[in-house]
Amino acid sequence: MDKWLVGVDLGGTTTKIAFISYYGEIIHKWEIPTDRSDHGKNITINIAKSIDDKLEELGQSKNKLLGIGMGAPGPVNSHTGAIFEAVNLGWTNYPLKQLLEVETALPAVIENDANVAAIGEMWKGAGNGAKDLVCVTLGTGVGGGVIANGHVVTGISGAAGEIGHITVVTENGYSCNCGKKGCLETVASATGVVRLAGEALLNSEEPSKLRDFGEELTSKDVFDTAAAGDVIAMAVCDKLSFYLGLAIANMANVLNPEIIVIGGGVSKAGDGLLRPVDSYFKQFSFPRVAASTKLAIATMGNDAGVLGAAWLAKNEFGE
Numbered sequence: 001m002d003k004w005l006v007g008v009d010l011g012g013t014t015t016k017i018a019f020i021s022y023y024g025e026i027i028h029k030w031e032i033p034t035d036r037s038d039h040g041k042n043i044t045i046n047i048a049k050s051i052d053d054k055l056e057e058l059g060q061s062k063n064k065l066l067g068i069g070m071g072a073p074g075p076v077n078s079h080t081g082a083i084f085e086a087v088n089l090g091w092t093n094y095p096l097k098q099l100l101e102v103e104t105a106l107p108a109v110i111e112n113d114a115n116v117a118a119i120g121e122m123w124k125g126a127g128n129g130a131k132d133l134v135c136v137t138l139g140t141g142v143g144g145g146v147i148a149n150g151h152v153v154t155g156i157s158g159a160a161g162e163i164g165h166i167t168v169v170t171e172n173g174y175s176c177n178c179g180k181k182g183c184l185e186t187v188a189s190a191t192g193v194v195r196l197a198g199e200a201l202l203n204s205e206e207p208s209k210l211r212d213f214g215e216e217l218t219s220k221d222v223f224d225t226a227a228a229g230d231v232i233a234m235a236v237c238d239k240l241s242f243y244l245g246l247a248i249a250n251m252a253n254v255l256n257p258e259i260i261v262i263g264g265g266v267s268k269a270g271d272g273l274l275r276p277v278d279s280y281f282k283q284f285s286f287p288r289v290a291a292s293t294k295l296a297i298a299t300m301g302n303d304a305g306v307l308g309a310a311w312l313a314k315n316e317f318g319e
């Protein structure tokens with residue numbers, strides 16, 4: 001099959017687009033800004049135009065394209081390809097698949113972006129072909145995607161796999177964007193880690209290099225400072241690892257996936273994150289789960305979204 005797949009990773013500020021071979025090689029990838037004006041009504045138009053421009057630039061015709069897969073930032077109705085809600089884009093019950101197909105004249109398939117990233121890792125990344133896989137993305141928020149028997153688990157209203165909203169702090173938790181309190185996202189996202197650090201500094205008189213960063217402190221600074229032996233920074237990393245290990249252990253006790261892939265900006269801490277999380281994970285998981293479910297850091301980085309989206313198109317429109 002020498003046709004190309006189109007993978008689109010729709011984000012709140014930029015949209016990543018890629019032409020990808022049937023076998024998962026990225027042939028060409030680029031980004032366009034996401035135009036959120038007028039409730040995002042130009043988004044599908046801009047994507048279609050950008051695809052046409054790129055085809056022309058590469059001297060290819062639309063016949064070269066098999067179909068489009070897209071990851072979108074919100075819960076998706078898997079029957080209609082509509083977005084139930086994407087707060088960032090001002091969409092409610094938005095017929096994304098239908099509009100994308102009209103604008104591009106190509107068949108399209110839409111899935112939630114965290115699920116799509118999980119598929120990308122399954123196909124070409126740390127998942128290495130595993131058919132039972134969970135992906136946790138520690139970024140601005142905490143996203144989750146669950147693949148069971150090679151299928152994305154979507155749930156009755158597209159909200160399955162919301163690992164970021166597992167409650168880990170049951171009393172006096174921070175308020176979460178979702179309206180609840182004490183969600184994993186409030187302590188394990190990039191801002192959550194910084195918040196834990198701020199709290200630790202406030203509750204301690206001990207000297208810590210973390211104080212030098214002031215308002216500029218990032219989650220990366222917390223991990224770097226911990227790696228250098230700073231006691232407070234180490235305590236913050238331990239706390240984060242406890243919450244994350246607890247949440248994914250309880251999830252793994254239900255699913256017993258082959259692998260749990262941890263991605264997103266916070267995961268760049270690599271082994272400094274993986275080791276303590278794995279230790280809590282083993283403490284809180286059912287022995288048979290602890291012995292068979294592995295943890296790994298994501299390897300696809302920013303490409304997981306476009307690759308996963310392309311896999312969906314291949315799965316839906318391929319032979």
Ligand SMILES: [Zn+2]
Pocket residue numbers: 164165176177178179180183185
């Ligand atoms: Zn929440």
